[in-house]
Amino acid sequence: MRGYLVAIFLSAVFLYYVLHCILWGT
Known part of the structure; x- marks a missing residue:
């Protein structure tokens, strides 16, 4: 379960x- 959460x-x-x-690159 921990691997899934990670x-x-x-x-x-x-x-x-x-x-x-994307927002700050344009």
Whole structure:
């Protein structure tokens, strides 16, 4: 279960980072 939660956490952080780059990159 912990691995599953970690995967979700990493995915959320990655998506947040991508959105941040897109919003501030343009």
